[in-house]
Amino acid sequence: MKHVTTIIIGAGQAGLAMSKQLTDRSIDHVLLERGAVANSWKTERWNSLRLLTPNWQSRLPGYRYTGNDPDGFMDMKQVVSFLDGYASTIAAPVEHHTKVLSVERRFDSYVIKTTRGIWSCASLVLANGACAVPVIPKCASAMPETIQHVSPLDYKSPDQLPQGGVLVVGASATGVQLAREIHQSSRPVTLSVGEHIRLPRIYRGHDIKWWMDALGLLDMGLDEVEDLSRARKLSSLQLIGSDNGTMLDINHLRSLGVDIAGRLAGINNGKAQFSGSLSNICDLADLKMGRLLDSIDEYATQYMADQQLPPPHRYAPTDFGAPPNLQMALNDGRINTVVWATGFRPDYSWLDLPVLDRKGNLNHTGGIVDAPGLYALGLPFMRTRKSTLIDGVGDDAAYLADHLRAGLHRRAA
Amino acid sequence: MTNQTQTETVNNGVNVEALLGAREALEATPAAAQFKWRAECTWKDGTHSQTTINNFFGLGEEQERGRTFTIDADHPEQFAAANLGATPVEIVMSALASCLTGGVASVAQHRGIQLNSVTASVEGDMDLQGILGIDSKVRNGFDAIRVNFQIDADASDADIKALVAQSQKRSAVFDIITNPTNVFVNVN
Structure with a gap:
């Protein structure tokens, strides 16, 4: 079993924004990604789709759109390349093609079984996408x-x-x-x-x-x-x-x-x-x-x-x-x-933790889940109306990273 | 804050705090939100029948109202009937108008809008070739129902329209009429 302080599930905009915040706070972490960076954008979107937000609004912590068409709308290839660029800029430690099979709490750690081995961590960030199912x-x-x-x-x-x-x-x-x-x-x-x-x-x-x-x-x-x-x-x-x-x-x-x-x-x-x-x-x-x-x-x-x-x-x-x-x-x-075209929800089928309500929604307050060291990102109106937007996930990640760090300090004390 | 300040001066006779409290309580205990409404209808003579309404089940137990309501239904003289009550379809229209009107009052109270008067006129189109079995392509029920509200309230036209729209969104009878329902009729 490999151990790391923090694991982020998902390497889309949410996972990457959190990775940047953790790196800035010197918290060692990995991102477990079932496919490649921006996997949902790459594999689960239709060909003609463009982002609903204009290019100038594609802003992530320490990274933003710098092309010559700020009022245009990225197609999926451009989104993938934008996020790939972010992942390399921040040197995100992504474990590719590593699908999470189960998450459980063991003593004071989370144990995560994946298709490529078992990991344990003190804190866990669910950045696996609001539109998975x-x-x-x-x-x-x-x-x-x-x-x-x-x-x-x-x-x-x-x-x-x-x-x-x-x-x-x-x-x-x-x-x-x-x-x-x-x-x-x-x-x-x-x-x-x-x-x-x-x-x-x-x-x-x-x-x-x-x-x-x-x-x-x-x-x-x-x-x-x-x-x-x-x-x-x-x-x-x-x-x-x-x-x-x-x-x-x-x-x-x-x-x-x-x-x-x-x-x-x-x-x-x-x-x-x-x-x-x-x-x-x-x-x-x-x-x-x-x-x-x-x-x-x-x-x-x-x-x-x-x-x-x-x-x-x-x-x-x-x-x-x-x-x-x-x-x-x-x-x-x-x-x-x-x-x-009747909507989507996140996939928590692998989450063996008592943190879902009777409708299957995650119990959380602004992304702080009702379990020690457990966080979510990218959910609808998680902290603000733009929590699901590329432009909104950065602020949420910064707030939660501070909370996560404080929790780690309490554990160490 | 503005809403609360307004609520103090607005009085449509609706206890919004109690309704919001009930919503919160029933959200926490969904079992208590399971209600059964009942009505009992007795044939009198001809097409005249009388329905009595009193107890219902809800909040986890049998509920008594302390009084019984009676609704007579019949057909008009034009149908060679005794005309001892409104027709059942008119009672359905009445239920729709009452449900929407009660909703308008509740939403107005919640939004801090003082109502001065509210009238809903309902009209339903029906082709009797359906119920008389003349043309099997014609349905028995309404082709369309129109509800026209006349509302005098201390609010803009857009706010009044929004009241009526929200009332439809939350109305049980509007839902009953606009969406299909499984109906099981048994003979004991």
Whole structure:
């Protein structure tokens, strides 16, 4: 058994940011990585995906984007190369192709069995990714057997899907992006729409992420939101990283010919049943977007020479067309594929520690898990709204590294 | 802070603190959140029936209300009936409007919005060729239901719309109507 003070599971942006913080504090550590650096970005993302955040926002402790296109959006190759560059810059001690099989507590250490030997450590950082396992609704099991199921982790491009109609379930970032490119591949898409967050990509001349950053929304912390568990469950923003500023909302998808249906409510006798609540779902999204644009306009008036900006603008309400169908046959050959863009969760299946709640979520306070020397990184709204962003994980890592070091000192004392 | 200060002066007759307390308690003990609602319906004559409602199960035990509510249902004279109550479908519409209206009051209280008046008008479209068995392609139930709210409140139009939207999001009857439910009918 090999021993090291601290082990980081995962060598993506979160693990690397923590590695940098530990190196800066002279804490010996290794990163256990099931594949190579940035593995999820490399192997579990679709071909056309670009980051939702502009390049200038790719900032990590001691490292940032320095190319000549700060307002562009990295594709996956660029993300991998960006993180590879970070790993070499900080000389991260990564153990590649080392998959964690189990983690248990033995006396005052964590014992980690991997495909390449056993490790023990005093403190452990779970930086293994918030999007490791697709969350698929229970009703999926009632799908007719002829339907092919695709998760966004396996999806690469429309070519891999059978010809014919596709039901895309979920209208957050993943759902709207996949709905568009699949529909444009001559596979007619029906998009099942649940609660979502509608936003323009560019507003009054600035990227929406620029505004959110300027307004301090991304820095909002645990004490600043009324309902933290709700903030942690919010779906991703309905955005696409694209150079032409497309607003990839329901109105845009409809203009391309995508059929819009309500939230998938059940599957019975070979038919998908959709909720009749679509009108309210769209109202909620429109009202929420209106409140954000109001705050942006207030900010512009107060802090910017807003006469020099393009004028305030309000977008047409979401129009999902004629009263949408409440059910759709899944056994008449018109739909051959369902894409589950219904969210993700972290994988803790190998974690033999009593730190999960009854829903399988990690019990933690701002990344400090309810077990000695155990930390998490990169979870939704872990410490701030940007905790899941490349731009947010650095601050979280710095805070947790201080806490981790203090814990090590207490052990030594 | 602003919300709390406002809550002190706003009174819609909703005890938000108790509701939030209940939410916290039931989050900690999910078993206590398992409720069973009950109603008992007795045939009177013709299409007239009378439903009584009293006890329910919740918070881990049988609950008594101390009074029994009675709801009469019948069909109108146009259907050659005695017209001794609203039709069951109208009672469903009433349940939807009541649920949304109660929700509007609760959300308004929570958000520190004083309501002056709230009226919900409900209209449901139904093609009777369904229930009469004239056309099997026509469903028995509503094709669509429209609820129109008239709300006078000390808030902006956008805030009032957000109240109504949030009320739908949290409404049991809205969910019951917009989503499928397994129904099991037994004969003892």
